[in-house]
Amino acid sequence: xxxxxxxxxxxxxxxxxxxxxxxxxxxxxxxxxxxxxxxxxxxxxxxxxxxxxxxxxxxxxxxxxxxxxxxxxxxxxxxxxxxxxxxxxxxxxxxxxxxxxxxxxxxxxxxxxxxxxxxxxxxxxxxxxxxxxxxxxxxxx
Numbered sequence: 001x002x003x004x005x006x007x008x009x010x011x012x013x014x015x016x017x018x019x020x021x022x023x024x025x026x027x028x029x030x031x032x033x034x035x036x037x038x039x040x041x042x043x044x045x046x047x048x049x050x051x052x053x054x055x056x057x058x059x060x061x062x063x064x065x066x067x068x069x070x071x072x073x074x075x076x077x078x079x080x081x082x083x084x085x086x087x088x089x090x091x092x093x094x095x096x097x098x099x100x101x102x103x104x105x106x107x108x109x110x111x112x113x114x115x116x117x118x119x120x121x122x123x124x125x126x127x128x129x130x131x132x133x134x135x136x137x138x139x140x141x
Contacts, residue, residue, distance in 0.1 A: 002050060005042035005087040006079065014066045015057065017079040019096050020088040029110055036114035042087040045109075049073065049081060086111050 001009050006022030008015045016022060027039030050073060057069040071078045082088035083096045086109020090096035104111045 002043060002047045004039065005046040005082050008055065012065065015055075015071070016066060016068050017082070017088075018068050018070045019091050019094040020079045020083060021091060022088060023110070027110075029114075031113045034114065034117075036116070038110050038114075041115060042082075042109065045085065045087055046082065049078075085109050 003009050003014070004022045004025045006017045006020045023039050023042055025039045025043045027037075027042070028035050029038035030036075053073050055071050055073055055078070057071040059069070061068055073081075079088065079090075080096060080099060083090050084099045084103055086100075086103035086106075090100050103109055107113070
């Protein structure tokens with residue numbers, strides 16, 4: 001179970017991803033004069049990223065209740081994904097710092113607006129013009 005972005009619990013053991021500082025799910029961010037539950041959104045993004053896939057970790061260190069490990073999902077480094085998408089802060093001096101700066105520059109995750117705010121990017125779901133196929137189009141079988 002993902003407790004927060006970068007923090008996973010399995011049974012009695014808690015696993016913290018190496019090289020990042022997980023944010024609490026209670027974290028609140030401010031953007032454009034509005035506050036939003038960015039810690040909860042980060043946890044949800046992390047859960048969606050994991051989505052029942054196997055979390056593969058290298059040898060962990062730490063106490064018997066909290067372990068630190070480098071992990072991947074589908075061959076992708078999980079800490080790198082979190083930092084690159086703005087959902088985690090790298091520890092000082094790690095190789096992830098440039099990814100955090102790129103996320104900050106792109107206004108991703110904690111550095112951006114509330115991604116749940118659909119008013120800023122309206123979706124055209126019922127656009128009748130989008131469903132009209134050209135007359136010479138092959139049938140969709």
